[in-house]
Amino acid sequence: GAGVSQSPSNKVTEKGKDVELRCDPISGHTALYWYRQSLGQGLEFLIYFQGNSAPDKSGLPSDRFSAERTGGSVSTLTIQRTQQEDSAVYLCASSQNAYEQYFGPGTRLTVT
């Protein structure tokens, strides 16, 4: 079946521009996560959505970052006024039962 998909796969943007990253989770998965991974680093938790509960935004690094999940399915991560330190791979994952997380291929963001 279809796995987690993310778009775009690569994004190059100029410093100061806004970007939107999209995640399509596996159908029926109630939990959705966003992480970012800088070169040679581990995964940094950003935010997660679980069903209809309020999202846990505790990992968002600044108020330039926001995310929403519409209809319990697709999610969009928005970064406003991008900075060079935002350059990273942004990974989305979904989960059915708070057990295994299935990751998408990621969006590689480069801020020039």
Added chain:
Amino acid sequence: RKEVEQDPGPFNVPEGATVAFNCTYSNSASQSFFWYRQDCRKEPKLLMSVYSSGNEDGRFTAQLNRASQYISLLIRDSKLSDSATYLCVVREASGTYKYIFGTGTRLKVLA
């Protein structure tokens, strides 16, 4: 102190060797524990969960020591295809679905 700590390696081992990785976590209320594998420039994938009694899956054995707050992964009879980064993952606590990833331990199995 990081919430989940791992030796970054790299561990370079010959084919057929046995290799062990450890991971420590800081939150004693942590509930669930996992090992994920990440190949170069790929997304992480679940390798195995870690149960309190220890568990085995083929050549892989995972152990949990709650008293000392560490988790281990043992790989026996290493294969070239085991070369990857192994991520230790901890679910924060009951009532949350937040997972904390370690920075990973890099393994290279040499022919």
